[in-house]
Amino acid sequence: QSVLTQPPSVSGAPGQRVTISCTGSSSNIGARYDVHWYQQLPGAAPKLLIYGNTNRPSGVPDRFSGSRSGASASLAITGLQAEDEADYYCQSYDSSLSGSVFGGGTKLTVL
Amino acid sequence: QVQLVQSGAEVKKPGSSVKVSCKTSGDTLTGYTINWVRQAPGQGLEWMGRIIPVFGTANYAQKFQGTVTITADESTSTAYMELNSVRSDDTAVYYCARAMYPGLGQFDYWGQGTQVTVSS
Numbered sequence: 527q528s529v530l531t532q533p534p535s536v537s538g539a540p541g542q543r544v545t546i547s548c549t550g551s552s553s554n555i556g557a558r559y560d561v562h563w564y565q566q567l568p569g570a571a572p573k574l575l576i577y578g579n580t581n582r583p584s585g586v587p588d589r590f591s592g593s594r595s596g597a598s599a600s601l602a603i604t605g606l607q608a609e610d611e612a613d614y615y616c617q618s619y620d621s622s623l624s625g626s627v628f629g630g631g632t633k634l635t636v637l
Numbered sequence: 638q639v640q641l642v643q644s645g646a647e648v649k650k651p652g653s654s655v656k657v658s659c660k661t662s663g664d665t666l667t668g669y670t671i672n673w674v675r676q677a678p679g680q681g682l683e684w685m686g687r688i689i690p691v692f693g694t695a696n697y698a699q700k701f702q703g704t705v706t707i708t709a710d711e712s713t714s715t716a717y718m719e720l721n722s723v724r725s726d727d728t729a730v731y732y733c734a735r736a737m738y739p740g741l742g743q744f745d746y747w748g749q750g751t752q753v754t755v756s757s
Contacts, residue, residue, distance in 0.1 A: 528681060559741060560741070560742065560743075562742070562743040562744070564682075564744075566682075571732055571747040571748065571749055571750050572674075572682065572732070572734075572744075572747055573747070574743055574744060574745050577742065577743035577745070578742070578743070583745070613681075615681065615682050617682075617684075617743070617744070619741040623698070623699065624696065625684055625686070625687075625696065625697075625698050626672065626684040626687075626741070627684065628674075628681060628682040628683065628684060629681070630681045631681040631682070
């Protein structure tokens with residue numbers, strides 16, 4: 527059972543928009559700790575996709591965007607492409623656990 | 638260009654220990670933490686703990702207190718994660734990942750992962 531809750535899977539057709547939610551609590555996202563998102567392609571290490579809730583590292587397409595509201599955060603992907611098919615994880619800090627926590631991951635399927 | 642390069646795959650017997658290394662190139666460890674994250678087969682990411690190399694201080698997820706030791710050698714820009722008394726459910730890919738210090742921030746660079754298999 528992960529501290530941050532994500533849907534196990536989402537899907538969309540090429541060109542469509544999908545969102546992935548990440549729900550936390552008052553000791554992590556609700557306490558205004560930043561949320562970060564990672565993309566993990568099959569067989570590869572995770573890659574930083576969004577940091578500080580809304581920021582994209584250099585090289586990440588602007589099709590990827592993040593937001594945070596209350597104790598939840600979301601990752602939105604527009605103009606879906608086949609290469610976006612991957613697992614996506616949210617991450618934050620939890621003050622009760624005194625450490626980083628991850629969501630359980632969401633598998634994105636491009637139909 | 639920053640790279641985190643981890644040691645190779647390990648096969649261990651239950652009850653033994655395993656030590657995985659993570660060498661940073663293209664930058665020093667100063668100003669960063671090194672975190673360890675594991676991923677069991679078909680499962681998600683699990684944070685194990687981190688070290689602040691400049692101070693040599695480490696903190697661990699509660700689950701790993703007493704079984705994991707994280708150390709770092711600033712002179713070689715290498716961090717280590719040692720897992721004791723391994724069990725079959727410790728079979729996983731172990732990643733190191735860098736984050737800025739101070740702060741509770743994102744993991745901007747990751748190692749390639751080290752497969753640890755526990756089998757009798």
